[in-house]
Amino acid sequence: MYKKFIRPLFFLFQPEFIHKVTFKLLKFIFFIPGIKGLICAIFNKSTPALNRTVFGINFKNPVGLAAGFDKNAELFEELSAFGFGFIEIGTLTPEPQPGNPTPRVFRIQPDKGLINRMGFNNEGLKSAVKRLRNNKSKVIIGGNIGKNKITPNEDAISDYEKGFLALYDVVDYFVVNVSSPNTPNLRELQEKEPLKKLLSRLQELNSEKIQKKPILLKIAPDLTNEQLEDIIEIVFDTRIDGIVATNTTISREGLSINETEIDKMGAGGLSGSPLKDRSTEVIRYLSENSDNKIPIIGVGGIMTANDAIEKLEAGASLVQVYTGFIYEGPGIVKKINQELVKRKL
């Protein structure tokens, strides 16, 4: 139904426009009495066999919605009805910011990919916190935090501190995003020293709380093996709780469309099918080189249940989808969960 009727209609419009329209539509639809129950009945797969406990949190199933889809925490309750085990909101920056000029998201349909250079467009921490305080659903929420574009890297820690403190009461776990290719110089924070400093500081704040919350680091797929080894060392040193692997890539490998078309789209991070193998490779490397001791959320190019299983077999404990949700539709969550149950994974 989605791929036959809804997707062709959606794909007639610019991605960001249709994203906004869908949000409005879903908000409206969910006002209809009984609709939430109906959607839950259609899209959920609930069984104890899918339950997972990872970094101290009990997830009803291991399939989550990746960051960037519900940046401002506007729709997490409605989205949770589609069967997600958890939803990551953000990336949120302390102050609202508009992001890059539009158009800034491009579909690469033949390859089931997207290129985006959103640039952390978001309404800032304050409005998201307000919405999250009214969270009536029981869905697990991850809070993905970043820095404002105008904040120089030397002062970045202060932006992440603000994110951590503001969201502490309203999210279940944190993701420190230093891997978006769309904020100038952000990824320099993945270097050993600044990263260690940043994560140590957040752990310091965390230990001042009565109950610590899990902190994960989201990394780029473009890191070298040497850099991945540094990441493993830092995760152990700072005792953060896990890694989200991976963000979008700056590489344009694996695309079937011609170079002129790719160039026309310009800069940005590539997601979807072309990212799948590299992201799995990163997960496997991290897992093998840490004796499987670091919980990993695997994300990047999951379009089918098999793609999700590949990530889990490579060492991920949980998975997330974004581009797969766009191309395959909301049924993707149930399909993955059904297959996991079938294969007793």
Ligand SMILES: Cc1cc2nc3c(=O)[nH]c(=O)nc-3n(C[C@H](O)[C@H](O)[C@H](O)COP(=O)(O)O)c2cc1C
């Ligand atoms: C339009 C778009 C916006 C995104 N925004 C964010 C973001 O704000 N923060 C973040 O950590 N990741 C963001 N991502 C990256 C996704 O969370 C995910 O890591 C990446 O797309 C790979 O997964 P996928 O192939 O399933 O899409 C975004 C991805 C897309 C396509």
